Amino acid sequence: MLQVDNLSCGYDSKFVLQNINFKIGDGELLGVIGPNGSGKTTLLKAITKVLKPQKGRMVFDGKEISQMGFKELAQKVAFVPQSSAAGMNMTVEEFVLLGRIPHRRQFQFLETEGDQQVAEQAMALAGVLELRERFLSELSGGERQLATIARALAQEPQLLLLDEPTAHLDIGHQVKVLDLVRKLNHENSLTIVIVLHDLNLASLYCDTLILLKEGKIHSIGTPEEILTYPVIEEVYRTPVVVKTNPVVSKPLICLVPEAILKAKSNQLNRTDKG
């Protein structure tokens, strides 16, 4: 579906991403992880043409993205940003209907019956249909994020990009949002690229992970291959303990605060002396 060849991209003349190569097949759920400033969001921005690549090319469904117009791209690729405060004075339904903009004909000012139906399906899928009359400002952060996903679904995309959709959400809503993402991937066979900060969530929900380090791809693989303690300690420069999740056999990353690390090594030293 999407092939990225030798992509280099950045702001002004500074490179943020260098020599990125990867491929997403139809129906994959790909997670992008990496420390702050490693270029995760920049990668998504390059795919949606917010940023122009300085080198390399991206081919979507046999067509180069740089050759596609914004409208054409928006009919195929939808983007869900990190929680945003935009559109507060709209109702959920009006907000979701904005997702139909890429499918409008010229001089079409009003939504068609079809637009209305697609928007309703999208709201139902995201579980916000009963909130349709409410204003966005009245919703919780989690509900707003679900509404944003519904808006992206109203675009009827082939590829859905999500940029840290669970940031600032409580664990209940984190699971709700990611369960929805998973369901869209499994049941509606939507191809998905999701940027995640939380390694445990990435481990639980993604089939394949791309680990970025300083603008380059460090490694690509399954969560079991990527989320090992030597890799994480190297990329994130922080000690971790990796266990197997007791609920499902996926890697579980435990953080180790410095104080505990010191106490442990003191203990070890004492036992050495003793």
Add this chain to the structure above:
Amino acid sequence: MNKRLLRWLLWILILTGILSVVAAFSLCVGSVRIPFREIISLFHREGSNIEHSIVFGIRLPRILLGLAVGGALSIAGVILQGMFRNPLVEPYTLGISGGAALGVCLSILLRLTNTLGILALPASGFLGAITVIFAVYMMSLKKGLLRIQGLLLTGVMISFICSSLIMLIMAVSRIEDLHGIIFWTMGSLETSQWFLIKIALAISLIGLIISYLFSIDLNAFSLGEEEALHLGVNIERSKRLLFILASLLTGCSVAVAGIIGFVGLVVPHFMRMLVGSDHRILLVASYLSGAAFLILCDTLARTIIAPMELPVGVVTGIIGGILFVYALTRRQLIPLGDK
């Protein structure tokens, strides 16, 4: 959706009604009071009596110009506020009005009317507006992108520079010119040029139609620029065209009527409270109510201390400012985006 369409049509009907009532009121009142029934009969028969010339020679032209200018300034405000997602942006704050005023002052100082005729003032006002737009635009374009924050700051600075230069011109100008400059910088709908009125009307109506073509883009803009781009809006092109459109509307308005502030700020703000922030209704509603607001202000300006006349810009400033402060204290500014 049908419910929403019905609501929009109802608003258009109500506002058209208000506009008609205001226009009719404005035809009737003044230094000579003419009953409405008589005005209707004036429309039917040719005549050369005083009432006929008051209605058709003085009041009707002002009403039509008020419609054109009030509507144009309001939609320029809606466009700019939608683009910048900032409810405080209007032609005035972007320095467009300032540039136009400077152009007119220069032409009064240089007595261009003597050489170029009566059209010298509007033409130089328009040139001034276009020059400022071009300067603001080029400066913010330097980075390759039309950056909104930069644009706003540059506009405010240019506004300051222009008003300082106007002060300078006033300081060195002859006393007989001073009156013209002052009157012009405060705005007036008085004109005897039917030709100008027709042009102003045509431009403001065409402006409304063109801006309406961008109403969906403006709705997408309310989510932020990147989000609009993700919805397939070619944001750089839309911003460029909308910016030029808003400037044209302002340039023409200032050129024929001088500086009339606050219309572009207050009218869109109140309409957003009443009809919502969907630009498909907001543009039309603002046009109609902006026209009604300006005609009403002008009627007040020429009746309050009749037979003397106040500059209409002073009236819009006072009424608009008070209304705005009142609205601010009652509720928060309607948020336009992620501010």
